[in-house]
Each structure stands twice: as C-alpha cells, then as structure tokens.
Amino acid sequence: MSKNRETLKIVVVGHVDHGKSTVIGRLLYDTNSLPEGAIDRVKRISKEKGKPFEYAYLLDAFEEEQKQGITIDTTQLQFFTKRRDYVIIDAPGHKEFLKNMISGAASAEAALLVIDANEGIKEQSKRHGYILSLLGIQKVYVIVNKMDLIDYSEETYHAIKKEFNEFLNSLQVTPLDYIPISAFYGENIASYSAKMPWYHGKPILEAIDEIPKDKDISHKPLRLPIQDVYKFDNRRIIVGRIEAGTLKAGDEIHITPGNKTTRVKTIEAWVQKDQTDVVSAGQSVGITVEDEFFNKRGEIISHKDVIPVVSNRFRANVFWMGKNDLVTNKKYKIKLATAEVEAEIKSILKVIDASTLSGEEKALRVKINDVAEIIVETKESVAFDEFRNSKVTGRFVIVDGYDVAGGGIISKAEEAANLKSGFVKDDLYLNSRIFDEYYYSVQDNSIKMFRQIISCIMWVTK
Structure with missing residues (x-):
C-alpha cells in the first residue's frame, strides 16, 4: 500500500453463519491482497481434511501466519483497490464486537452488514444495526449474501430490503444500498453478476470505492x-x-x-x-x-470560539459487557479522552432490547450485553463534546474495579449537579470549608463548628 493513498476503515458485522468470513475472504482474494501462497496452502489443507475449499478459510490462514511470527492483525485486515486502501475491522460476534468497539471498531467510517438471504434477518442482525447507530456510523451497505441458495430470487431480496429498512430507518440509519451477492461464487463482489440482471446497483468493490471519506x-x-x-x-x-x-x-x-x-x-x-x-x-x-x-x-x-462542554453530569448511551451488572449508586471510573474521574450512574433511564427497540423504563440494572440510556454524574467537572460533534471527546469507557466493563457515547449534557464539599452520609449533608473544624456536641446530639466555641468564650469573657 502507498503511504500517500487514501485509507478507509470499514467494520464488517453479521449474524453467525451468515457468511461474513466468506465475504471478507473473497474481498481479499479478488483484490489480490492475500499473502503469497495463501490460496494454495488453504486448498491443500482443505483437501487433506477432505473438505471443500471455502474462502472463509483464508482468515484461518492469516491466523496461522500470525502464529509463525508474521505481523498480521487478524481483526484488522488490509486490502486495496485502484482508488484507495482499506482496513477491514472484523467483528467475530456480538460479544466480541462490543469489545472491538471500545478498542478500535469505533474508528470505522463505514460498515458492511451481512445478512443470509436464505435465513433472513435475525436478532443479531438487528443488534448490529443498533450498535452501528450508537457509534454514529451512517455509511452502511447491507450485503444480502447466499443468493445462490434462493435461486437468486428478486422477490426475497426485496422482502429483506423492505423489512430491514423499516428497522434501520427507525434508528435514523439509511443504508447507502442493499447489494445481493453470492460470496462463495463471487457474484456481485468485484464485477456484475449475470445471474441477477434485475439488480441495477454496483458490486461491492465498486460501491465501497464511492463511499465518501469523512471531512478532514x-x-x-x-x-x-x-x-x-x-x-x-x-x-x-x-x-x-x-x-x-x-x-x-x-x-x-x-x-x-x-x-x-x-x-x-x-x-x-x-x-x-x-x-x-x-x-x-x-x-x-x-x-x-x-x-x-x-x-x-x-x-x-x-x-476560545468553540470550546467543549464543561459539566459533571451527562446523558449517554452505553453498551455493557461487565461481569457484574451496571447499577446506580456505585462508584465507577470513567475514562474520557485523557481524563480519568470517579463517577456514579445516577439514573438508568431505559434498558433497550436492541433487536426490537423495546425497552424497560427506569430499570434498576444493566446486564451483560445490554444497551441502555443512562445519566452519569462525575465527582468533578469534566470537559467533553456530544458524540455527534466530536467522536474522541464524546466517547468514554467505564471501568469497574480493574476491568473495562463498558463503553458509551455522550448524547447530551445535563444541568450540572452541585459539587458539594463537606460531609455526606446517605441523604444528610453538612457544608464545610478546608480550614473549618468540627466537634460533636453530646448535649444536643449535633455536629457544630469549632469557631462557635471561640465566639462563646469571647462573649463570656466580656
């Protein structure tokens, strides 16, 4: 790849067994981006094991290269077209995708969401669509794979397109297009397929070449x-x-x-x-x-003309992957850009079923793999932006103990809560200043400021 060429990062998601790995393998193959000898090696291994060759096995070849000490990242694969270079961020599954979002997939500018034409839209397909919307990834191509299994049916393709469009549009996500393909046979990957003459869009490689880069x-x-x-x-x-x-x-x-x-x-x-x-x-x-x-x-x-928001309270959408549930009134650590600050979840507004968009209002906890809308209150004021305005300063992770347990994006600032300096016990609060001294009065069962004693002594001596 040339250092001077434009690079676009694309995350690829899809329900298990919908052919995502085959799509990626085919993109690598059709752009001649595979390590030398990878195809021959995979064909040989497939033959030795008595299995038919599949392009999905090419990702296993990449893993084998990595084990042998060659620096190839199995979750970030590179290929190139005549126009520009690409980095594919592979998301193996729902749980793993959540982890990838925090560690890198959130930097993707576009996405390919793979759906099996034969099985149709699954819950995980909808979850991935929801998570893409949470990340603010609007440039999405829906890849309708395995068209060969339904005899390249135009009717089935349009039924999937209609159903999934209704779901995505409710998330304010409008796909760039739906592309019917057969990754196994290479139909509509690098060139048009004669088996789907009713499709008038572009094959995948031509389509992604037309995805506009984000503004510099x-x-x-x-x-x-x-x-x-x-x-x-x-x-x-x-x-x-x-x-x-x-x-x-x-x-x-x-x-x-x-x-x-x-x-x-x-x-x-x-x-x-x-x-x-x-x-x-x-x-x-x-x-x-x-x-x-x-x-x-x-x-x-x-x-000074465009400064970040400063507050100790904000509304956010989070995805949770902690071993323990996310709950209110518990101390967590928030990492936002370079800031690290103690925080509490003041309110769980809604826990959302990402596949149906139904939700439990005013929930008590957020369980592993749930997404939720919450109010976060930090111990001290922090600077941030709404995610739609700035991704890096609008994205944060939540640390529970020593583990990164969740991540989120800030949707809006909330009115700052009063930052109190003093003694707090449950709902009781006593205001104090740094040089104040206090004592407990047995006579009236209360806490008093030490200067009251001084005043009293001075009054008596007069």
Whole structure:
C-alpha cells in the first residue's frame, strides 16, 4: 500500500453463519491482497481434511501466519483497490464486537452488514444495526449474501430490503444500498453478476470505492486533550495528541474545565528538522504557553470560539459487557479522552432490547450485553463534546474495579449537579470549608463548628 493513498476503515458485522468470513475472504482474494501462497496452502489443507475449499478459510490462514511470527492483525485486515486502501475491522460476534468497539471498531467510517438471504434477518442482525447507530456510523451497505441458495430470487431480496429498512430507518440509519451477492461464487463482489440482471446497483468493490471519506478532521474545531506536562530546563511543555483541528504558534487557546485562556508561545520538537509553527489532527505535539497555569492530564485545549462542554453530569448511551451488572449508586471510573474521574450512574433511564427497540423504563440494572440510556454524574467537572460533534471527546469507557466493563457515547449534557464539599452520609449533608473544624456536641446530639466555641468564650469573657 502507498503511504500517500487514501485509507478507509470499514467494520464488517453479521449474524453467525451468515457468511461474513466468506465475504471478507473473497474481498481479499479478488483484490489480490492475500499473502503469497495463501490460496494454495488453504486448498491443500482443505483437501487433506477432505473438505471443500471455502474462502472463509483464508482468515484461518492469516491466523496461522500470525502464529509463525508474521505481523498480521487478524481483526484488522488490509486490502486495496485502484482508488484507495482499506482496513477491514472484523467483528467475530456480538460479544466480541462490543469489545472491538471500545478498542478500535469505533474508528470505522463505514460498515458492511451481512445478512443470509436464505435465513433472513435475525436478532443479531438487528443488534448490529443498533450498535452501528450508537457509534454514529451512517455509511452502511447491507450485503444480502447466499443468493445462490434462493435461486437468486428478486422477490426475497426485496422482502429483506423492505423489512430491514423499516428497522434501520427507525434508528435514523439509511443504508447507502442493499447489494445481493453470492460470496462463495463471487457474484456481485468485484464485477456484475449475470445471474441477477434485475439488480441495477454496483458490486461491492465498486460501491465501497464511492463511499465518501469523512471531512478532514484538521478542519474541525481544535481538540487537544492534555496527556501530561513535562519540565525541561525552564520550560513547562504541555503534551498530547491533537484529535481534531489545527494549532499554530501565537494562537489564543482556552483550557477546560479549568476555564483558563492563554496563547501558544512555541510548538516544541525533539530535533531541529522537525521544528514547525503549525500542527494538526493526528499529530502528537508538545507546546509551551505564555502564562504559567497549573495544567494537568485530562484537560482539553481548544480555540476560545468553540470550546467543549464543561459539566459533571451527562446523558449517554452505553453498551455493557461487565461481569457484574451496571447499577446506580456505585462508584465507577470513567475514562474520557485523557481524563480519568470517579463517577456514579445516577439514573438508568431505559434498558433497550436492541433487536426490537423495546425497552424497560427506569430499570434498576444493566446486564451483560445490554444497551441502555443512562445519566452519569462525575465527582468533578469534566470537559467533553456530544458524540455527534466530536467522536474522541464524546466517547468514554467505564471501568469497574480493574476491568473495562463498558463503553458509551455522550448524547447530551445535563444541568450540572452541585459539587458539594463537606460531609455526606446517605441523604444528610453538612457544608464545610478546608480550614473549618468540627466537634460533636453530646448535649444536643449535633455536629457544630469549632469557631462557635471561640465566639462563646469571647462573649463570656466580656
């Protein structure tokens, strides 16, 4: 692949046995993107085991290559067309897909959702459609596979298209198109199939070549989550990765949630040849600023005209994969961009059956593999964006103990709750300040501030 060519990430999902692996194997084969000798090796192994050759076995060949020490990621496969390069993110199943979403699939710009024409739409097909909508992936091709098993029936194809469209449209997801194929025989993969003359769309490889890339994120509002602050000689260098936008030396910047404004003094570089005054999305950078503020990991740098939201409460859609149920009034850790903060689930608004879109209102818990709408309250104010405006600063994970147990996207900010400093016991609260001292009065069974004693003594001595 050329480093200068455009790259598009596509996640491939589908119900077990609907032929997703065969679709991927065929894409690799038809674009000549397989390791040398992979086809011959798989054919030989199939023959030795007395099995017919299948393109799905090509993924097993990739796994074997990995075991032998060759760096090939079995969940992120690369292929290319004349137009551009592709990274396919393979999601093996519903549970595994949830994990993949947190670790990388959420970066996909488009999706192929595979449905078996013979079996029809299954619950898992609908769950995947729902999860794609949660991730904000709108560029979706529905691949109606195994058309050979229904004698390439146009009627069945249109029935599947009608039923699934009704479901996806209710999620505000409008597929780019439905493509009828037979992955096993290569029908409508790289070229048109004469066996489906009634289909007037494009085969898969031509169709995905026409998927528009997302807008260059370097043109979006600046988002630079602070990773750390380093002290070199007399310089305090703020470091982080620019997730969106462009930053120049001399720019006036705003730092949230600390509500500080300053200017970029310099953009630092390890070596002179890398010195620049302009950096943009995707680059890890170090900067110095004009004012000596206390900056810390988790704060977000932006331009002052378009700043992130600052609050300690937000509404979110989450997918849960923890061993223990997600419940209210329990301490969790939220990781949002570079911020890590203690939080509670204040309310579970709705637990949703992703296959029917029915839900349990005001639920008490969220079980493994459930999706839900919740209100999160953090112990301190954090900076974030709604997911539709900024994916990186609008996405978070939930840590239960030491395990990443769920992930979510922020749908909207809620009115901030009062951040109280004092003593809290159940519903009882006593306001306090840092230098206040308290004592327990046995006489009236109450807690009193120490200064009341001082006042009393002064009054008596008078």
